[in-house]
Every structure is written in C-alpha cells, then in structure tokens.
Amino acid sequence: MTGSPQPVVFRRVVCRYGRSIAVKRVDLTVSAGEHVAVTGANGSGKSTLLRAVLGLHPLAAGDILVGGESANGTSGWMARRRNVAWVPQRLTPGRFPLLVDELLGSAIDCDVARDSAGDLGVAGLLRRPLHTLSGGQLQRVFLARALGCIAGGAGVLLADEPTAALDFAGQEQVAAMLAALPATVIVVSHDRAMSRTCDRIAEMAAGRLRIA
Amino acid sequence: MQQFLDLLTLPPVQRSGVALLLAAIALPIVGVFIVGLDIVAVRFAVMHVALLGIAVGFLTGLDPMLCGLAACAIAGAGVAPLAQRPSGLPGAMGLLMTFAIAGALLVLSVSGVNATSAFELLWGSILATRPVDLVVLAVLAAVIHLLFWRYRRPLALLMFDRELALCSGVPARLLMLVLLIVVAVAIGASIRLTGALLVDAVTILPALAARNLGHSLRSMVLLAVSFGFAGNVCGFALALALDQPPGPVLVLVAGAFTLVTYLLPEGAFNASTAARQDDDRDLRGAVPADSLRQ
Numbered sequence: 001m002t003g004s005p006q007p008v009v010f011r012r013v014v015c016r017y018g019r020s021i022a023v024k025r026v027d028l029t030v031s032a033g034e035h036v037a038v039t040g041a042n043g044s045g046k047s048t049l050l051r052a053v054l055g056l057h058p059l060a061a062g063d064i065l066v067g068g069e070s071a072n073g074t075s076g077w078m079a080r081r082r083n084v085a086w087v088p089q090r091l092t093p094g095r096f097p098l099l100v101d102e103l104l105g106s107a108i109d110c111d112v113a114r115d116s117a118g119d120l121g122v123a124g125l126l127r128r129p130l131h132t133l134s135g136g137q138l139q140r141v142f143l144a145r146a147l148g149c150i151a152g153g154a155g156v157l158l159a160d161e162p163t164a165a166l167d168f169a170g171q172e173q174v175a176a177m178l179a180a181l182p183a184t185v186i187v188v189s190h191d192r193a194m195s196r197t198c199d200r201i202a203e204m205a206a207g208r209l210r211i212a
Numbered sequence: 213m214q215q216f217l218d219l220l221t222l223p224p225v226q227r228s229g230v231a232l233l234l235a236a237i238a239l240p241i242v243g244v245f246i247v248g249l250d251i252v253a254v255r256f257a258v259m260h261v262a263l264l265g266i267a268v269g270f271l272t273g274l275d276p277m278l279c280g281l282a283a284c285a286i287a288g289a290g291v292a293p294l295a296q297r298p299s300g301l302p303g304a305m306g307l308l309m310t311f312a313i314a315g316a317l318l319v320l321s322v323s324g325v326n327a328t329s330a331f332e333l334l335w336g337s338i339l340a341t342r343p344v345d346l347v348v349l350a351v352l353a354a355v356i357h358l359l360f361w362r363y364r365r366p367l368a369l370l371m372f373d374r375e376l377a378l379c380s381g382v383p384a385r386l387l388m389l390v391l392l393i394v395v396a397v398a399i400g401a402s403i404r405l406t407g408a409l410l411v412d413a414v415t416i417l418p419a420l421a422a423r424n425l426g427h428s429l430r431s432m433v434l435l436a437v438s439f440g441f442a443g444n445v446c447g448f449a450l451a452l453a454l455d456q457p458p459g460p461v462l463v464l465v466a467g468a469f470t471l472v473t474y475l476l477p478e479g480a481f482n483a484s485t486a487a488r489q490d491d492d493r494d495l496r497g498a499v500p501a502d503s504l505r506q
Contacts, residue, residue: 054378054379055378056375056378056379074383074385077378078381078383081378081379081380081381082381084379086379088375088376096248096368096371096372096429096432097372097426097427097428097429097432098368098369098372098428098429099427099428102365102368102369102428103376105365106365106369106376106380107380129427129428130372
C-alpha cells in the first residue's frame with residue numbers, strides 16, 4: 001500500500017528557542033507530490049522548520065497543514081506522524097542499544113523497509129546495534145525506514161540532510177531514489193545534486209524564507 | 213554442610229529464598245529501565261518520597277505503607293512531564309528528593325511522630341519476609357513482566373530516542389508515565405521488602421552488568437535477570453554457609469559479578485554473532501593489498 005501524496009502548507013510559521021526566533025513568519029505551500037529542496041546557511045532555521053511539521057519543535061505562531069489538516073491533541077499528532085516519514089539530521093544513538101532490524105521494524109511497512117535496506121546496501125547489518133554503524137550506514141538505514149513508511153501509507157517525506165554522510169555514489173543513488181518517490185518531499189540539503197532533482201528550491205536565511 | 217541444609221528447612225529462610233528468586237525475576241528489569249532513563253539516584257528520591265507518604269499516613273490515620281506506595285506512584289507520575297526535556301529526569305530526581313525529605317520532616321513534625329520510627333517502618337530485611345510480602349513481590353513481578361514483554365518494541369524505541377519513538381507512533385508520554393510509576397512503586401515496595409541496601413543488588417547492579425554485555429534491550433533484560441538470579445542464589449547460599457547477614461554478602465557478590473563485566477575488553481561480548489559474521493565475511497572478501505599493486 002502506498003499513500004497518496006499530501007500537500008504541506010506553512011502559514012506564517014514562527015518558531016523560537018527561548019527569546020531568539022529561529023523561524024520568522026514563513027509562508028510556503030508545497031503541492032501534493034511536489035519535491036522541494038530547502039537550502040540555506042547553517043542556523044538559518046531549516047531543520048527547525050522541518051521538526052515543527054512533526055511537532056518536535058513547538059510553533060510560537062502560525063500553523064502547518066498536512067493534507068489540509070492542522071494537528072491538535074495527542075491523536076491529531078499521532079495521525080500527523082503516521083502520515084509523515086522522517087529522516088532526521090542528527091542521528092544520535094541513545095543510551096540504549098537498538099538493533100537495525102528493530103529500527104526498520106518501526107516503519108509502517110517493515111518488509112519494504114527491509115527490502116529498501118537491501119537496495120541501499122545495508123541488508124547485512126540487520127543484527128547490528130545502531131551505535132556500531134558508521135554515519136553513512138546509519139543514514140542509509142534511516143532512509144530505508146522512511147521508504148518503508150512511504151510504502152505503508154505516509155504521503156509526505158521530510159528528509160533533513162539525508163546525504164550528508166554518504167559517499168558520492170551513495171549521494172547520487174539516494175537523490176535518484178527520492179526523485180522517483182511517489183510522495184510530497186521536503187528535503188533540507190546542501191547537496192547540489194540533490195537540490196537539482198527537486199521541482200523547486202526554497203532558500204532560508206536568518207529564519208526567513210527568501211525565495212519560494 | 214548439615215548445618216546449611218538445616219537452615220534451609222527454616223520457614224523464614226525459605227521465605228527469604230523465594231523472595232530473592234521473585235526479586236531476581238522482576239527487579240533487574242526495573243534496573244534496566246532505571247539505567248536506560250539515567251535515573252540511578254531514583255532509589256534515594258523514592259525512599260524519601262515513601263517517607264513523606266508514611267508521614268502523611270501517620271498524620272491522617274491511614275495505613276502508612278499504603279500511603280508510602282501511593283506517594284511513590286504520585287511522585288513517578290509527577291516527574292513524568294520532565295522527561296520531555298532531554299536532560300530532565302536525572303535533575304528531577306535530585307529535586308524530588310529534596311522536596312520529599314523537607315515535606316516528610318515537616319509532616320512528621322506536625323504529626324508528632326519520631327522520624328526514626330517512620331524510617332524503621334520503611335526499611336525492611338530479607339530475613340523478615342512475611343507471606344504477604346511474597347504476594348506483593350509476585351504481583352510486582354507479574355506487572356513488570358507484562359509491561360516489558362507487551363511493550364518491548366515501543367520501550368526499546370523510547371529508551372533509544374524519544375523523538376524517534378514519537379515519530380514511530382509510540383505514545384511516548386503515556387508510556388513514560390506508566391514506566392515511571394512502575395519504577396517508583398517497585399523501588400518503594402522493594403525497599404520495604406528487601407531493605408534499602410539490597411535494592412541496589414537486585415536492580416541496579418544486574419542492569420549495569422547487562423548494559424556492558426547486551427546488544428539490544430531484549431538481550432539486556434535477559435542478561436540482567438540472569439545476573440540477578442545468579443547473584444541472589446550465590447549470595448544467599450554464601451551468606452547462609454558463612455553464617456553472615458545476607459544483605460552485605462548479596463551486594464558484594466552482585467558487585468563482583470558486575471565488576472567482572474567492566475574488566476572484560478570492550479566489545480568482547482558486545483558485538484552480536486551476526487555482526488561478527490558480517491565483519492568476517494567482509495574481511496574474507498577484501499582484496500589483498502598485494503594484488504592491487506600488481
């Protein structure tokens with residue numbers, strides 16, 4: 001089962017870290033099935049904007065709609081998170097070991113996640129704890145998990161620098177895989193090859209969306 | 213030897229043995245949760261919270277031990293919202309302990325009860341185990357195992373990374389709430405049942421040993437229970453054979469087991485068999501450097 005792509009609408013979104021404003025009244029509409037690259041300097045608010053979609057960073061003002069719906073309450077956020085696949089930027093292994101297979105098992109469609117792990121060259125690592133993997137291997141595993149979520153019905157993929165730790169061949173492979181993905185994709189990336197495969201590039205600077 | 217066998221026929225010794233077996237089955241799992249949440253100071257915090265509950269019991273005329281356990285449950289639920297902050301829980305334990313001891317002393321002062329007698333009610337001994345204590349331990353063991361085996365996968369995600377758990381559809385807030393209540397009540401009850409010193413031997417020490425050797429939450433729990441079981445059986449048998457108090461002997465034996473796991477070279481046991489096979493395969497498939505030069 002693959003879900004239908006969902007539009008993502010940012011309406012005057014403001015995010016804060018204490019008194020400093022990380023995202024300043026961002027307006028952006030990403031159509032269903034559109035692939036958008038978000039670029040910009042470090043600290044310009046790209047990751048915060050993506051995390052806000054999942055409720056991992058609270059909105060100080062504005063709203064974010066996925067599939068035309070705002071997320072409210074526990075059930076609302078659970079539905080939002082089920083509809084949005086995520087490749088995080090900082091893959092900090094926790095205090096506890098987690099096996100690659102357990103991580104892939106948390107995807108909506110675990111079988112597709114495991115197959116994707118094979119396509120991405122990490123199928124042999126299923127019994128390995130995540131903290132024993134290299135940065136590139138870890139990134140491939142999280143990508144495989146996200147592909148399992150898309151196959152299981154998530155209509156949106158948020159990927160935060162998904163190729164930052166990959167070698168050149170890996171960057172090209174992942175860019176091609178994401179380009180062919182039947183989902184709405186918002187990817188934060190400094191990788192030009194990745195940006196070129198997207199329909200549109202949005203640039204953030206000092207918390208504001210400059211070009212959209 | 214005959215003296216040792218004679219001791220085993222005494223009902224208090226038999227009850228102690230059963231209590232230690234029940235404790236070994238369940239409490240190391242609580243230890244794994246404690247180590248995973250980085251709240252090793254929870255024992256001190258819960259002890260003072262239970263004391264506050266007992267003080268309230270004395271003041272109101274309700275059963276002091278029930279009030280103590282209720283206070284533990286409320287405290288566990290009370291600190292749960294702080295878990296949403298990345299470094300919230302370890303600091304919260306210190307805050308909880310300070311508040312609880314101050315509150316307990318104040319309530320004891322108001323109720324006119326001596327603090328020492330309240331502490332005596334809280335501190336038990338494994339040799340003084342009553343049949344009702346065995347029932348409480350058995351219920352605790354059942355609840356802890358049910359929680360772990362029913363929610364093993366969500367718990368593994370939650371303890372690895374809270375945000376990943378949230379994005380995987382895990383009800384992280386609710387699960388953390390339940391987890392902290394179970395940890396607080398289990399520790400509070402265990403202090404009463406086994407004594408404050410033994411709580412560490414049956415919770416934290418097996419979990420620390422398991423963390424050094426395990427490569428997944430499941431393997432850590434199985435290892436922790438094995439260490440708890442081995443430590444309790446060996447420690448109790450040694451204490452009886454040497455005619456020494458079981459508490460310190462059990463702690464020393466469990467501590468020795470844990471120390472051995474720290475002395476093992478890092479990764480000696482940690483890498484799973486499958487992982488080693490992967491690495492061996494990679495090495496076999498590697499192109500020799502000499503062939504590259506030709």
